[in-house]
Amino acid sequence: xxxxxxxxxxxxxxxxxxxxxxxxxxxxxxxxxxxxxxxxxxxxxxxxxxxxxxxxxxxxxxxxxxxxxxxxxxxxxxxxxxxxxxxxxxxxxxxxxxxxxxxxxxxxxxxxxxxxxxxxxxxxxxxxxxxxxxxxxxxxxxxxxxxxxxxxxxxxxxxxxxxxxxxxxxxxxxxxxxxxxxxxxxxxxxxxxxxxxxxxxxxxxxxxxxxxxxxxxxxxxxxxxxxxxxxxxxxxxxxxxxxxxxxxxxxxxxxxxxxxxxxxxxxxxxxxxxxxxxxxxxxxxxxxxxxxxxxxxxxxxxxxxxxxxxxxxxxxxxxxxxxxxxxxxxxxxxxxxxxxxxxxxxxxxxxxxxxxxxxxxxxxxxxxxxxxxxxxxxxxxxxxxxxxxxxxxxxxxxxxxxxxxxxxxxxxxxxxxxxxxxxxxxxxxxxxxxxxxxxxxxxxxxxxxxxxxxxxxxxxxxxxxxxxxxxxxxxxxxxxxxxxxxxxxxxxxxxxxx
Numbered sequence: 208x209x210x211x212x213x214x215x216x217x218x219x220x221x222x223x224x225x226x227x228x229x230x231x232x233x234x235x236x237x238x239x240x241x242x243x244x245x246x247x248x249x250x251x252x253x254x255x256x257x258x259x260x261x262x263x264x265x266x267x268x269x270x271x272x273x274x275x276x277x278x279x280x281x282x283x284x285x286x287x288x289x290x291x292x293x294x295x296x297x298x299x300x301x302x303x304x305x306x307x308x309x310x311x312x313x314x315x316x317x318x319x320x321x322x323x324x325x326x327x328x329x330x331x332x333x334x335x336x337x338x339x340x341x342x343x344x345x346x347x348x349x350x351x352x353x354x355x356x357x358x359x360x361x362x363x364x365x366x367x368x369x370x371x372x373x374x375x376x377x378x379x380x381x382x383x384x385x386x387x388x389x390x391x392x393x394x395x396x397x398x399x400x401x402x403x404x405x406x407x408x409x410x411x412x413x414x415x416x417x418x419x420x421x422x423x424x425x426x427x428x429x430x431x432x433x434x435x436x437x438x439x440x441x442x443x444x445x446x447x448x449x450x451x452x453x454x455x456x457x458x459x460x461x462x463x464x465x466x467x468x469x470x471x472x473x474x475x476x477x478x479x480x481x482x483x484x485x486x487x488x489x490x491x492x493x494x495x496x497x498x499x500x501x502x503x504x505x506x507x508x509x510x511x512x513x514x515x516x517x518x519x520x521x522x523x524x525x526x527x528x529x530x531x532x533x534x535x536x537x538x539x540x541x542x543x544x545x546x547x548x549x550x551x552x553x554x555x556x557x558x559x560x561x562x563x564x565x566x567x568x569x570x571x572x573x574x575x576x577x578x579x580x581x582x583x584x585x586x587x588x589x590x591x592x593x594x595x596x597x598x599x600x601x602x603x604x605x606x607x608x609x610x611x612x613x614x615x616x617x618x619x620x621x622x623x624x625x626x627x628x629x630x631x632x633x634x635x636x637x638x639x640x641x642x643x644x645x646x647x648x649x650x651x652x653x654x655x656x657x658x659x660x661x662x663x664x665x666x667x668x669x670x671x672x673x674x675x676x677x678x679x680x681x682x683x684x685x686x687x688x689x690x691x692x693x694x695x696x697x698x699x700x701x702x703x704x705x
Contacts, residue, residue: 234628578664
């Protein structure tokens, strides 16, 4: 039995290595940051930023001892406070100068939260996309407690991003040590999407809470996952609530379940069922609540909500490289209004097979390379595209992306993105210890990678995953050899090769 579980652990590590090689390779040859703003990528941009990113990563790695020594001696309490205040300041500046009039899905959620605050019913948009009902309900609760103004929601968004950054510090400190916690927090404070998504109140940033809170509850002071029923059930419920916000967060539920099965012993392995049971209970209870309270019409949702096959079919739209495709939305909407749901699903599956067959094996290979590059090589995480949609101050956005400042901004995003990925490469080369957290992180990356090959994809959908990327990357750059570094008695280290 032990050999079987050793095989599972080794298989996860090997699959993660293969997935990461693909991601890193794509980022060497592609960069889609400019593409997200519908601007051409300057011809020398990729080479220059690749060179600078590699040079920066090399310098940081070779000076890791001095950097770590500094992180050890500085007072962590004041450092954390200062860094979080810097984060809040940067986000407030983004909100002040780059806020937009709520449009697209963001606008629907914003306006309908105000409707719910006044006791109204959600509009037809939510019969098509019931996956966004949970967020609109959360914002309505905020609106009832405070106000339902845009600035109130943006302040809540800033609070969630900042809390997530603090939890990155907490989790890093527990898993590896305080010095790594400081370094992880430093990276997260200046992380491009955490700054530039602060004006956009949507699932991408709100979802961070439903990863970081359960992980913080689960991880004990020695870095291992707690095995007591209270922690397991609470974390499972929070992970499940995340799936109401974004369907892709089911990956965290599955990853946690697999971690329980792989690391728990004897009869305790049966706890792996708890995340799935929590998911079933939370989903059904939420649906029952919104239908019984008249928030939305159940029959309309059952008739007109887009089936999962819609997003899988759209994920194979060759012209859009698996991104949002208006023609696919129109097709699904018309089918749902004119025929049975079963026939809609069958039509989707037929169209899906047709699109795959028409591309052929070479076409499918090229298509998936392009789709993955659009998903995994955009250091802006599509944030600049969202900020250009009806900005309050168009002149500010234009100054941000003009030829000079835009080049510097995109360079910052790409170099930072490469820095994170190279850190994960170092992480792979150095980690020599099985860990619940690292296994959870690897399973999550593997899950997101394959999920967005099948599903409709955008680079912004990866924002939910970024805390795990940051922590693993900082582990790669860190110094945690007990023989070389003096650590405080409260620091819990994992063994790394230096």
